[in-house]
Amino acid sequence: MSIIVGIDIGNSTTETAVARIEDDGSPEFLSSGTTMTTGIKGTVENIPGIVHVLEEATDSAGIAIEDLDLVLLNEATPVIGDVAMETVTETIVTESSMVGHNPGSPGGKGIGVGKTIHIRDLEDGERNGGPDEPVIVVVPREYDFEVAAGIIREAVEAGVEVQGGIIQGDDGVLISNRLPDPLPFVDEVAHVDKVPLDMLAAVEVAPKGHAVRQLSNPYGIATLFSLSPEETGHVIPIAKALVGLRSAVVIRTPAGDVQSKQIPAGSIKFMGEHQNLTVELERGAEAIMDTLAHVQPLSDVQGEAGTNVGGMIENVRQTMADVTEKPLADVNIHDVLAVDCLVPQQVVGGIADEFSIETATGLAIMVDTDRLLMERVAETLAEKIGVRVELGGVEANTAILGALTTPGIDVPVAIIDGGAGSTDGAELQKGKVVEHVHLAGAGNMVTLLIKNELGLERFDVAEQIKIYPLAKVESLFHIRHEDNGVQFFEEPLDPSLFARVVLVTDDGDLIPIESKHNLDRIKTVRQEAKRKVLLRNSIRVLERISPSGNIRFLDFVAIVGRFGLDFELPQMLMNELSNYGIVVGVANVRGELGPTNAVATGLIINYCQRQGEAK
Amino acid sequence: MDDDPDRPAILVSLAPEVDERLYGWIAVGAEEEGIPCRRVPPEETDTAAIAYTAARNSRLGVGIGVASGQVAVHERHMPAERPVVATAVEEAHARDTCRSAGSNAARLVIGVPLQLE
Numbered sequence: 001m002s003i004i005v006g007i008d009i010g011n012s013t014t015e016t017a018v019a020r021i022e023d024d025g026s027p028e029f030l031s032s033g034t035t036m037t038t039g040i041k042g043t044v045e046n047i048p049g050i051v052h053v054l055e056e057a058t059d060s061a062g063i064a065i066e067d068l069d070l071v072l073l074n075e076a077t078p079v080i081g082d083v084a085m086e087t088v089t090e091t092i093v094t095e096s097s098m099v100g101h102n103p104g105s106p107g108g109k110g111i112g113v114g115k116t117i118h119i120r121d122l123e124d125g126e127r128n129g130g131p132d133e134p135v136i137v138v139v140p141r142e143y144d145f146e147v148a149a150g151i152i153r154e155a156v157e158a159g160v161e162v163q164g165g166i167i168q169g170d171d172g173v174l175i176s177n178r179l180p181d182p183l184p185f186v187d188e189v190a191h192v193d194k195v196p197l198d199m200l201a202a203v204e205v206a207p208k209g210h211a212v213r214q215l216s217n218p219y220g221i222a223t224l225f226s227l228s229p230e231e232t233g234h235v236i237p238i239a240k241a242l243v244g245l246r247s248a249v250v251i252r253t254p255a256g257d258v259q260s261k262q263i264p265a266g267s268i269k270f271m272g273e274h275q276n277l278t279v280e281l282e283r284g285a286e287a288i289m290d291t292l293a294h295v296q297p298l299s300d301v302q303g304e305a306g307t308n309v310g311g312m313i314e315n316v317r318q319t320m321a322d323v324t325e326k327p328l329a330d331v332n333i334h335d336v337l338a339v340d341c342l343v344p345q346q347v348v349g350g351i352a353d354e355f356s357i358e359t360a361t362g363l364a365i366m367v368d369t370d371r372l373l374m375e376r377v378a379e380t381l382a383e384k385i386g387v388r389v390e391l392g393g394v395e396a397n398t399a400i401l402g403a404l405t406t407p408g409i410d411v412p413v414a415i416i417d418g419g420a421g422s423t424d425g426a427e428l429q430k431g432k433v434v435e436h437v438h439l440a441g442a443g444n445m446v447t448l449l450i451k452n453e454l455g456l457e458r459f460d461v462a463e464q465i466k467i468y469p470l471a472k473v474e475s476l477f478h479i480r481h482e483d484n485g486v487q488f489f490e491e492p493l494d495p496s497l498f499a500r501v502v503l504v505t506d507d508g509d510l511i512p513i514e515s516k517h518n519l520d521r522i523k524t525v526r527q528e529a530k531r532k533v534l535l536r537n538s539i540r541v542l543e544r545i546s547p548s549g550n551i552r553f554l555d556f557v558a559i560v561g562r563f564g565l566d567f568e569l570p571q572m573l574m575n576e577l578s579n580y581g582i583v584v585g586v587a588n589v590r591g592e593l594g595p596t597n598a599v600a601t602g603l604i605i606n607y608c609q610r611q612g613e614a615k
Numbered sequence: 616m617d618d619d620p621d622r623p624a625i626l627v628s629l630a631p632e633v634d635e636r637l638y639g640w641i642a643v644g645a646e647e648e649g650i651p652c653r654r655v656p657p658e659e660t661d662t663a664a665i666a667y668t669a670a671r672n673s674r675l676g677v678g679i680g681v682a683s684g685q686v687a688v689h690e691r692h693m694p695a696e697r698p699v700v701a702t703a704v705e706e707a708h709a710r711d712t713c714r715s716a717g718s719n720a721a722r723l724v725i726g727v728p729l730q731l732e
Contacts (some may be wrong), residue, residue: 103646173647210685457681474726476690476699492692495699499728 266307644717
């Protein structure tokens with residue numbers, strides 16, 4: 001009789017299973033544990049996390065670490081992944097010529113066109129143009145709304161044709177309400193001092209519930225400013241940046257220009273065992289993934305030097321070279337997942353901190369490591385705890401053994417093992433070699449997409465959006481969950497949560513999201529990110545492990561790892577795979593642990609099988 | 616200002632000793648968010664109590680009370696002693712504090728996140 005431990009070091013969590021091997025060679029599981037992985041997977045920095053989880057698991061099994069006879073580690077996690085993202089377009093305003101933004105409450109409504117004039121000059125009556133020329137008044141914060149409204153009212157009564165205004169403070173409604181006829185006012189324009197004076201400008205405030213129409217239409221701008229067809233071509237980026245906003249200003253400056261600049265994105269060269277193919281990054285994720293599929297099996301990838309993609313790929317290679325202490329030239333890229341996304345980017349040279357939506361490409365990249373690394377971890381661990389440590393089998397294969405402890409499961413079966421860094425898969429058929437594959441892109445890539453598409457500053461906020469469902473606080477006493485279910489609270493909620501979009505944690509705590517996006521937008525971004533990375537990679541995994549490359553030949557698929565814990569992914573996968581006639585479900589390791597601990601459990605089962613064969 | 620007592624409005628109640636200008640600033644805060652408010656005489660002396668009565672009497676269920684150097688925004692479903700927001704009115708920031716109270720009261724009506732310190 002002996003006591004052994006299986007340890008699975010993942011990109012994000014380290015899991016363990018403790019078992020007593022009976023005299024007949026069968027395992028009796030005593031306890032399991034989970035903790036956060038310390039350091040990058042497969043490095044000696046993992047040891048503190050391993051020791052922590054070992055202490056926890058041995059404790060709950062009622063034994064000490066010294067009582068252990070053998071520790072099994074998952075073998076040379078053959079891949080490490082990293083993610084990177086770059087925008088491929090950028091909007092630049094030279095000689096500020098537009099303001100488009102969404103203040104909470106712009107004043108009045110309609111469209112006004114006239115020459116920009118400082119309110120000081122309006123007051124002094126020192127306008128440059130004749131009295132019949134329409135004007136757009138520019139009001140800095142120093143002017144109180146009562147004062148500003150008074151000056152504008154007097155000017156209007158004196159016959160000046162005031163068409164609208166650009167206001168620094170949050171006073172648009174107040175000024176508009178104090179005029180005989182309401183005029184459109186765009187307010188909360190931060191850098192009002194950058195608005196050029198004595199230039200032709202158009203102000204548009206849409207009715208409540210609508211977005212600007214005239215200024216988001218190139219021909220609309222052309223009509224207001226009498227532009228030539230050639231000039232109309234130049235205003236397309238302006239119109240594009242103003243789509244969907246409630247209020248906007250466009251200023252026509254003689255030298256002014258807005259450019260939508262294409263950043264040289266570069267090309268990716270896929271080097272396969274049989275052929276090499278190159279694809280331009282700007283052709284998009286679809287084209288990149290198609291090209292990749294043509295060169296399989298892949299031996300390495302290079303990005304064009306001096307371009308965005310070159311930088312992204314070499315960064316990952318450098319990080320991995322540092323971690324693995326291998327020469328840069330020996331770090332080979334094993335897989336790439338490309339994803340298209342749209343990210344809000346601050347407009348360079350804007351006046352009201354405007355954002356425009358730019359296209360970006362995200363890449364998850366995976367490099368090979370080798371067995372030596374894991375052997376080093378094993379040696380260091382053995383010294384540290386004074387127990388024999390061995391590498392106990394390829395991760396994907398042990399995962400499938402662990403998954404097979406799920407009640408109601410049988411071979412042939414395929415598993416999808418998704419975590420933070422990679423999406424792995426394996427296929428087990430009776431009497432046949434187990435196929436296994438590791439692909440780039442998993443949970444971390446989803447978080448990165450959410451962070452960028454919602455323009456969030458912090459990674460941990462994006463991480464929370466990924467794992468918790470949303471709700472809207474509708475009153476001080478109730479919230480509406482994203483599935484429309486309503487939850488009532490007897491105690492009033494914190495006023496700071498009122499009307500906010502919140503995340504509902506597993507404990508029922510409400511975390512407000514500091515973002516202007518509404519619930520539907522956040523939900524769509526979250527689900528699309530999961531679709532583009534997790535769903536897509538799950539299909540890629542199944543295509544690669546299926547004997548004929550055709551998913552339809554698989555019958556049973558079990559989800560293990562963190563993918564199985566996601567609150568919506570299993571349902572999304574089920575919907576998608578039912579199209580192929582596949583039974584897919586979340587594994588329940590040892591009938592009690594759900595989708596976790598499959599590798600740690602599998603390590604022990606694998607050990608028992610090997611001992612059995614040896615006899 | 617219209618005084619039709621049936622018209623839906625945020626009710627604002629100032630203790631007798633309070634500077635009259637404070638009402639004006641509160642009203643401006645509500646106006647920017649597009650919600651009307653109306654002045655009503657106070658029935659109590661405590662700030663939260665004044666605000667609570669105003670909220671109970673408001674057809675919008677939201678009231679503001681100003682007394683003893685404090686402004687409170689109340690909502691009719693809240694426990695009487697717990698205003699939604701209560702802020703000290705300091706001489707130097709009285710204008711901003713009142714405008715923000717008016718704005719928050721309106722935001723409670725229209726369902727927009729409050730502006731809290």
